[in-house]
Amino acid sequence: MGQALWRRISRRMVISGGAISAGGTLLTAIASGGKVTAQGTHAGHGPSGLAVTHGRHDAHGSMLAVGEVDSARNGFDPTAMLTDWETGTVSQLPDGRTLRSFEVIAQDKEIEIAPGLFFPAWTYNGRVPGPSLRAKEGDRLRIVFRNEGSHPHTMHFHGIHSARMDGVSGAGEIAPGEAFTYEFDALPFGCHLYHCHSLPLKRHIHKGMYGAFIIDPDPSRHPEHAAVAQPRLLGTPENREWQEFVMVMNGFDTDFDGENEVYAVNTVAHHFMKHPIRVDRRRPIRVYLVNVVEFDPINSFHLHGNFFDYYDHGTTLTPTLKTVDTVMQCQAQRGILEFSYRDHEVGQYMFHAHQSEFAELGWMSMFDVVEVAS
Numbered sequence: 001m002g003q004a005l006w007r008r009i010s011r012r013m014v015i016s017g018g019a020i021s022a023g024g025t026l027l028t029a030i031a032s033g034g035k036v037t038a039q040g041t042h043a044g045h046g047p048s049g050l051a052v053t054h055g056r057h058d059a060h061g062s063m064l065a066v067g068e069v070d071s072a073r074n075g076f077d078p079t080a081m082l083t084d085w086e087t088g089t090v091s092q093l094p095d096g097r098t099l100r101s102f103e104v105i106a107q108d109k110e111i112e113i114a115p116g117l118f119f120p121a122w123t124y125n126g127r128v129p130g131p132s133l134r135a136k137e138g139d140r141l142r143i144v145f146r147n148e149g150s151h152p153h154t155m156h157f158h159g160i161h162s163a164r165m166d167g168v169s170g171a172g173e174i175a176p177g178e179a180f181t182y183e184f185d186a187l188p189f190g191c192h193l194y195h196c197h198s199l200p201l202k203r204h205i206h207k208g209m210y211g212a213f214i215i216d217p218d219p220s221r222h223p224e225h226a227a228v229a230q231p232r233l234l235g236t237p238e239n240r241e242w243q244e245f246v247m248v249m250n251g252f253d254t255d256f257d258g259e260n261e262v263y264a265v266n267t268v269a270h271h272f273m274k275h276p277i278r279v280d281r282r283r284p285i286r287v288y289l290v291n292v293v294e295f296d297p298i299n300s301f302h303l304h305g306n307f308f309d310y311y312d313h314g315t316t317l318t319p320t321l322k323t324v325d326t327v328m329q330c331q332a333q334r335g336i337l338e339f340s341y342r343d344h345e346v347g348q349y350m351f352h353a354h355q356s357e358f359a360e361l362g363w364m365s366m367f368d369v370v371e372v373a374s
């Protein structure tokens, strides 16, 4: 779909089933048992998600599924972003503690968020979401932030730190061409985020200035839960058993009317429909889920054919919700999902926002569960 067409339609027109949606999107296909009237879509086989698989291969029924985003031009790939942790440069402080140093640069950059649809983003390190910063509980963190963008920006971390390091507008705002070093301890362990806190806040956030900030528990501090803390700690053999993914649920207001036209996980609409996330059936899955969607009060994650345990904010070592298949998050809410397909047959299993509107506009994805030869 061309950019010009995108500009002419609002998402409400899309949702109301106007000429563009032409009788059905992918999600309508599921709800109606696969009888889709959109030209060429012939989905419709049972509960396993195959209906959608078929729809995926035949793009005519879905306005968003046509074509491919050029990840090379974007300089980032949503699939690679699932696992590309930024763990910083590690050194040792005189007191023996670990110091992790990061460098983050704010830059203006046009990015492609759906095939042919471009968005004038403000980025951290040239990508949306920004780098997934990861540390261990108790590490000292030093983040050198340089603003090479056209507007004042900050880095506001959700974590425990002093007022001087809070990265809010006013004293903490970093002007274009200037730099600031944030320094604080990695606390508490959990699944967190950072974002720009310049004003107007909603503009700076929805332009793309956010990222995941993961603090792994230090097992030595949690002897009573060591068996849970150890597999959460990146680099341990127990952690390598897990298939870990960062999913930042975001949205884009492409015509600046105060509502989003595109929703996604890791920025590119429907990316994980076209590129299902390959997982080994026998190994457990851990998703670090962060919601940064602006303008809409609630987002959600719904898993098909399976249930998960959920750790709200990731700040506990026992689940805060057990055996659920849907979780909702307001903006900046986040958590850890744990589940497995060990007892499932291989195949493609969907997950998506259970706001159908969001799913149709890009926030719909697939796991491709496979048998991996040992």
Ligand SMILES: [Cu+2]
Binding pocket: 122, 151, 152, 153, 154, 196, 197, 198, 204, 209
């Ligand atoms: Cu900003």
